[in-house]
Every structure is written in structure tokens, then in C-alpha cells.
Amino acid sequence: MRFSRLRLNGFKSFVDPTDLIIADGLTGVVGPNGCGKSNLLEALRWVMGENRPTAMRGGGMEDVIFAGAATRPARNFAEVSLVIDNTERLAPAGFNDNDMLEIVRRITRDAGSAYKVGAKDVRARDVQMLFADASTGAHSPALVRQGQISELINAKPKARRRILEEAAGISGLYQRRHEAELK
Ligand code: ATP
Numbered sequence: 001m002r003f004s005r006l007r008l009n010g011f012k013s014f015v016d017p018t019d020l021i022i023a024d025g026l027t028g029v030v031g032p033n034g035c036g037k038s039n040l041l042e043a044l045r046w047v048m049g050e051n052r053p054t055a056m057r058g059g060g061m062e063d064v065i066f067a068g069a070a071t072r073p074a075r076n077f078a079e080v081s082l083v084i085d086n087t088e089r090l091a092p093a094g095f096n097d098n099d100m101l102e103i104v105r106r107i108t109r110d111a112g113s114a115y116k117v118g119a120k121d122v123r124a125r126d127v128q129m130l131f132a133d134a135s136t137g138a139h140s141p142a143l144v145r146q147g148q149i150s151e152l153i154n155a156k157p158k159a160r161r162r163i164l165e166e167a168a169g170i171s172g173l174y175q176r177r178h179e180a181e182l183k
Pocket residue numbers: 011012013031032033034035036037038039040063064065066067068146
């Protein structure tokens with residue numbers, strides 16, 4: 001699976017519809033402080049099903065909606081669309097009809113999030129599963145948040161171990177063992 005296009009509308013600082021073509025090879029995002037580079041990475045995480053507001057640097061999930069600026073009123077919804085090149089048919093059963101797969105997540109104030117894959121309405125879980133076997137997705141260690149490397153270096157051994165376990169994908173196992181021990 002390869003990301004080929006990212007579209008944002010009302011997501012954080014991207015109040016106007018923004019369409020980004022992701023070409024083959026390495027993509028770099030450059031710009032002055034505060035121009036929205038980290039917001040782009042968060043949009044990618046969000047459309048893949050991220051549900052922790054802290055991972056979006058917000059207090060609540062609705063904080064991803066454009067909050068208004070001196071010259072622009074706030075928006076009532078945010079939408080992110082991710083188009084994936086699925087010519088290799090690596091998506092789970094039911095999603096392999098087309099070469100291109102579009103995933104759309106939309107959040108409306110007071111109405112929560114809704115997801116679509118192609119024309120189908122799906123659950124957050126379906127979107128998370130879609131990426132689960134492709135070594136990507138909202139929680140993938142391939143997405144490194146700003147400051148995360150220095151956090152790792154400066155962390156106490158126990159906290160560092162937790163981060164490494166998360167990266168290795170075994171934190172769930174640890175949690176299940178802990179639950180089993182309590183029983
Ligand atoms: P740096 O180089 O400092 O890391 P950056 O390019 O990563 O900067 P971001 O952190 O992506 O910048 O963008 C921050 C900007 O996004 C801030 O100006 C902030 O006000 C704006 N922003 C974040 N959330 C919202 C929101 N919900 N509505 C409007 N603007 C928002």
C-alpha cells in the first residue's frame with residue numbers, strides 16, 4: 001500500500017481545502033515554524049483512525065476542527081481524505097475492488113466522527129484494521145512525533161522500555177499479561 005494523495009478541509013490550520021499529491025520516493029515537508037508541518041502528519045494519523053486527543057496535541061477530538069482566526073470564523077467540521085495505491089491488493093477482503101482506495105474521516109461538532117472507505121460507510125475499527133497488517137496506521141512506530149526522539153533519549157529506563165515495547169508492538173501483550181496476573 002502506498003499513500004498517493006492527502007486532502008484536508010477544515011483540519012487544524014488547513015481551513016481551506018488543500019490537496020497534496022504524494023509522489024513516489026521520499027517526500028519532504030519544509031516551511032517556517034507554525035506553518036502546519038506537524039498538522040499534516042497528524043492529519044495522516046487521524047484519517048487512519050487515531051482516537052487519542054493527546055496524539056493530536058488537543059484536549060478533545062473536536063480540537064482538530066479549524067478553531068477560527070482573527071479574520072476567519074471557526075468551522076463546524078473537519079475532513080481528511082487519504083488515497084492509497086492498492087494495485088497490489090494488500091487491503092483486507094472487501095476493500096480490494098479498485099486500484100485506488102479512498103479513506104475519508106469527517107468530524108462534525110457535537111456529532112463525532114464518521115468514516116468512509118470508497119463509497120461505503122465504515123466503523124473506526126474497519127479503518128484501523130485496514131492498516132493493521134500493512135505495518136502502518138495511526139499507532140505505527142513509522143510515524144515519529146516531533147520531540148519523540150529526544151523524549152526517548154531523556155526518558156528514565158522504565159519509560160524508555162515502555163516506548164520501545166510500543167514500537168515493537170508488544171505493549172498489548174504486556175497489558176494482557178498484567179490483566180491475567182490480577183485475576
Ligand atoms: P514547527 O516548525 O514549530 O514544528 P509546524 O510547521 O510543525 O511548526 P504546526 O505545529 O503543524 O506547525 O502548526 C501549528 C499551527 O497550527 C499553529 O499556528 C496553531 O495555531 C495552528 N492550529 C492548530 N490547531 C488549530 C485549530 N484547531 N484551528 C486553527 N489553527 C490551529
